[in-house]
Amino acid sequence: MAGxxxxGEExxxxxxxxxxxxxxxxxxxxxxxxxxxxxxxxNLTSMIGLGGGIRGMLAIHCPADVARGITSGLLGMEIQELDEDVKDAVGEVANMVAGNLKVSYAKNGIDIELAIPTSIVGDSFAVSGMADAHRVVAVMKAPEGPxxxxLLFI
Structure with a gap:
């Protein structure tokens, strides 16, 4: 299924x-x-649904400091709270990463479609679903933290 x-490298x-x-x-x-x-x-998760050749979702999960850092970098201004700008910025990053993954899959003959990003903000939440899905998690380090x-897919 993965081509x-x-x-993980993609x-x-x-x-x-x-x-x-x-x-x-x-x-x-x-x-x-x-x-x-x-x-x-x-503290913030932005998710994009995937359809077509694979079904699932791509999510970016980050602590508040990392989410604010992403938004500050995109907007060129200091960000204090996890507001709509932060949700939109992390959602846009998720959209760009999913777009890159879509291109990678297309090069391997698998066409996927992307949904609109959805963001969740909070201190205690878990994202679940797709019990039998393949799960790939890339752990990254930004200047503000991890x-x-x-990627969850079937």
Whole structure:
């Protein structure tokens, strides 16, 4: 189902490209976890539904400091709270990463469609669903702290 390419490497390449191009930030890849447990400490999650050749979702999970850093980088101003601008900024990053992944899949003959990003803000929440899905989580390090890019698909 995953084609002849490494999904974890494609996710890392996509998020690194977005951060270097849009935010002028060099992210560091920490690890890729496939179908295993991964503790995620997030105050903001932006998700994009995937359809077509694969069905699932791509999510970016980040603590408040990382979410504010992403937004500050995109807007060029200091951000204090997790407001609509922050949800929109992280949602746009998720959209760009999903777009990069869509291109990677297309090069391997798999067409996918992307939904509109949805963002969740809070201190204690869990994202669940798709019990039998494949799970790939790329753990990344931004200057403000860690972030997780998660792909769930069937």
């Amino acid at each position: 002849e390419f490494n999904i 996710i890392i390449a996509g998020i690194k490209e977005v951060f270097s191009t849009m935010l002028m930030v060099d992210l560091q890849a920490e690890e890729v976890i496939e179908n295993g447990e991964c503790e995620i400490s997030s 972030l997780w890019i998660e």
